[in-house]
Amino acid sequence: MYKSIRFRLICLMLIIMAFAGVLMGCGKSSNYQKGQQQTAEPIETQSFTGIITRIDKKLRQISVREIDTDVDTIMNYDASAEITDKYKEEIDGDELELGQIMETTYRTDDARVVSMKVPDDAWEYSDVDKFTFDTEECSMEVAGELYQYSEQTYFGSIDDKKIDMLELSDKDKLTVRGVGYKVYSVVRTEGHGYIHLLNYSDFLGGMINIDHDIILPVTKNMLITVSCGTYRVTISKGAAKASKTVTVKEDKESTLDFSDYRKSVKNVGSVRFNVDPQGADLFINGTRIDYSKPISLNYGTYSVTVSLNGYNTYTGRLTVAEADKTINISLEPKEDTASAATQSPESTAAATAAPTATAKSRTRKIDSKHTISVTAPEGAEVYLDNVYKGIVPCKFTKVIGSQTITLSKTGYETKSYSIDILDDDKNAKLSFSDLIEDADK
Numbered sequence: 001m002y003k004s005i006r007f008r009l010i011c012l013m014l015i016i017m018a019f020a021g022v023l024m025g026c027g028k029s030s031n032y033q034k035g036q037q038q039t040a041e042p043i044e045t046q047s048f049t050g051i052i053t054r055i056d057k058k059l060r061q062i063s064v065r066e067i068d069t070d071v072d073t074i075m076n077y078d079a080s081a082e083i084t085d086k087y088k089e090e091i092d093g094d095e096l097e098l099g100q101i102m103e104t105t106y107r108t109d110d111a112r113v114v115s116m117k118v119p120d121d122a123w124e125y126s127d128v129d130k131f132t133f134d135t136e137e138c139s140m141e142v143a144g145e146l147y148q149y150s151e152q153t154y155f156g157s158i159d160d161k162k163i164d165m166l167e168l169s170d171k172d173k174l175t176v177r178g179v180g181y182k183v184y185s186v187v188r189t190e191g192h193g194y195i196h197l198l199n200y201s202d203f204l205g206g207m208i209n210i211d212h213d214i215i216l217p218v219t220k221n222m223l224i225t226v227s228c229g230t231y232r233v234t235i236s237k238g239a240a241k242a243s244k245t246v247t248v249k250e251d252k253e254s255t256l257d258f259s260d261y262r263k264s265v266k267n268v269g270s271v272r273f274n275v276d277p278q279g280a281d282l283f284i285n286g287t288r289i290d291y292s293k294p295i296s297l298n299y300g301t302y303s304v305t306v307s308l309n310g311y312n313t314y315t316g317r318l319t320v321a322e323a324d325k326t327i328n329i330s331l332e333p334k335e336d337t338a339s340a341a342t343q344s345p346e347s348t349a350a351a352t353a354a355p356t357a358t359a360k361s362r363t364r365k366i367d368s369k370h371t372i373s374v375t376a377p378e379g380a381e382v383y384l385d386n387v388y389k390g391i392v393p394c395k396f397t398k399v400i401g402s403q404t405i406t407l408s409k410t411g412y413e414t415k416s417y418s419i420d421i422l423d424d425d426k427n428a429k430l431s432f433s434d435l436i437e438d439a440d441k
Helices: 004-040
Strands: 045-056 061-066 073-075 101-107 113-117 122-128 131-134 137-140 145-148 154-157 173-179 184-192 191-198 207-210 214-219 223-227 227-235 240-248 253-257 268-276 282-286 285-287 297-298 300-308 314-320 324-331 364-373 379-382 387-391 394-407 415-421 429-430
Touching: 004 300, 045 154, 061 137, 073 101, 137 184, 145 184, 145 300, 191 227, 191 240, 191 394, 207 223, 207 297, 214 223, 214 285, 223 227, 223 394, 227 297, 240 253, 268 314, 285 415, 297 300, 300 324
Parallel strands: 154 184, 191 253, 268 324, 364 429
Antiparallel strands: 045 061, 045 101, 061 073, 101 113, 122 173, 131 137, 137 145, 173 184, 191 223, 207 214, 207 227, 227 240, 268 297, 282 285, 282 300, 300 314, 364 394, 379 387, 379 394, 394 415
């Protein structure tokens, strides 16, 4: 009897233990499968190639525009993102630059950057200070090569501000990036400002010299576009001469007041240029000069270039060391293999043939039968290549070719636009955006 009861108890305990084991095994299997399912779920990502259009270092946020589109994707970045520069060196997200072309991968659930790198076929030009745009062909010349830009090309400045292509000046420095023959971003790294002259009537008809790099005839109401920096400005006419130092900031006007000028005798020469054929462009130290009248130049040596479509370009050196001087320059047609220019023994310049450019050359000329009219913004002063033309709305003789229109108004930021005026036998009508109020005034 006792043995029978004991046997039953043992069997019952074995059944309970077996049942408990089954339950524990099922639970473990269920948890294991659940863990396996969680681990197996992939993180969804998306990849594309685009241009960096905005960087917010405070929010650790970045905007990237997919190339050849207007679609911007806003993403977050942190230390976990794998980011490399054009040298394939690891960098932090805060070291990224506006205008960079990047292959980007990000998580779709929280828009967090996974990786960014510069494509192997992307190119970059830095510190570009010689460039031209052809708005008819949507082309840009950089480093002697032609590239195409489009409506999707990003134009901006290093201070995280989007700008219009026409606002770029030949006084700026740029970083240009692209792939193949396409330009995808142009970023202005160094901008330009303006020098405004006051009380200089004694020098009208003379010349102004800015650090020996810019030489211009002195006219009324002068506003001169220059790169940002500090300059020594010398204004002269005949024996009269005055100099001042000025610091120019981006998009700002710096005023030079010559009311304290006192006449004194200095070494200044009057140079007359006789150029054949008429209508050729004359450049002194890279600045186009009106040589219809004698030009006052301080004693010294200058580079001279004369060019005209269909003729060999003349380049040489001019030394001014006397009160009066006459220089004769004659251009030869391109099909003639003879010397590109001849001149009188009075000039020390030597003629050399100009290299062939990959972009088409453009020469300014006067179209006295037609006009350029500027209708907006009203009340702004208009300058054409630093020469005052009037108050908007205004109208003046048409000048054909590439040139710069500058708009200035008290209390507003001064703006410059690079434009091409076509030789189309028509009047040209221009209208620009309203000027922005200057927060510093």
